[in-house]
Amino acid sequence: MPPALDLFAGHVRRFLTDHDLVANDGPLLIGVSGGPDSVSLLAACVEVRDRVRIQIHAVHVDHALRGKASSADAKYVRRLCKRLGIPVNVVPGRVDNYRQPPRRASLEVAARYARYSAFADVAREIKAKTLLVAHTADDQVETVLMNLMRGAGLRGISGMRPIAPLPQVPGQPNPPA
Numbered sequence: 001m002p003p004a005l006d007l008f009a010g011h012v013r014r015f016l017t018d019h020d021l022v023a024n025d026g027p028l029l030i031g032v033s034g035g036p037d038s039v040s041l042l043a044a045c046v047e048v049r050d051r052v053r054i055q056i057h058a059v060h061v062d063h064a065l066r067g068k069a070s071s072a073d074a075k076y077v078r079r080l081c082k083r084l085g086i087p088v089n090v091v092p093g094r095v096d097n098y099r100q101p102p103r104r105a106s107l108e109v110a111a112r113y114a115r116y117s118a119f120a121d122v123a124r125e126i127k128a129k130t131l132l133v134a135h136t137a138d139d140q141v142e143t144v145l146m147n148l149m150r151g152a153g154l155r156g157i158s159g160m161r162p163i164a165p166l167p168q169v170p171g172q173p174n175p176p177a
Contacts, residue, residue, distance in 0.1 A: 008040060009047040016045075016052055021130050027055035029128035031119055032081075032088070034060065034073035037134035039080065045132070046084050058086050059122045061115045063093035065107075089125075091118045 016022050030045060032038045045056050060077040064070045074090050081088035094117075098110035105113060119131050 006047075009044040012041065012044040013048040013052055016048070016054065022052040022054055026127040026129055027057040027087075029119065029123050029126065029131045030056060030058050031115070031131060031133040032058045032060050032077050034076045034080075041132060041134040042080070042084070042086070046086065056086050057122075057126050057128060058088040059119060060088060060090045061093040061118045062090060063095050063111050063114065065093075065095065065111070087126075089122045091122065093118060 016028075021028065028045065030038070030042050032042050042056075042058060045054065048054075049056055058077065058081050060074055062070055062074040066073075078088060078090060093111060093114040095107065095110045095114045098105045098113040099107070122128070123131060
C-alpha cells in the first residue's frame, strides 16, 4: 500500500473507532463521486474494513449534468467498486425536482438536495445508519465563506462538523436516525 494511503487509512480507522461508527449494525454507506477525495475515502475504508469489522456499501449519484463525463464517472465508480468487492448503488440525481417552483433552488443547491435525498433513500434501502462523505480543506473554507456571506452567526461560520445528521431535504421524509 502506498505510504500516503496507509497514513490516511490510519486516520480513517481512528475516526471510525473514536466516533463508535464501527459498532453500528448495518453497512457504512460511502458517497463516492469518482473524484480523488471520495475515492481515497473508499480506498481507506476498504483498507481498514477487516481490522475494524465494517461492512461497506457505496452510492454514486449521477446528476447527468456533464453529459458523457457524468456517465463516465458512474461507470468508473461501478468498475472500481466491482474491483474492490464493494456493493454500489448508482442512482440518478433528480436535480429538476428542486429547481421547480416553489423551491427554485440554484443548480448547486438543487444538486446537493438531490444527492442527499438519494443518499437517504439508499441508506433506508440497505439499512445503513451511517453515511460517510469526503470533504477537503477547500470545502471547509468554502462552507465558512458561504455562511459568512449569508450572515450566519458564530455557529454558522464554523464550517462542516465531522459528524452531523443527514441534512433535511425539502419535501422528503426525515432521514434515518
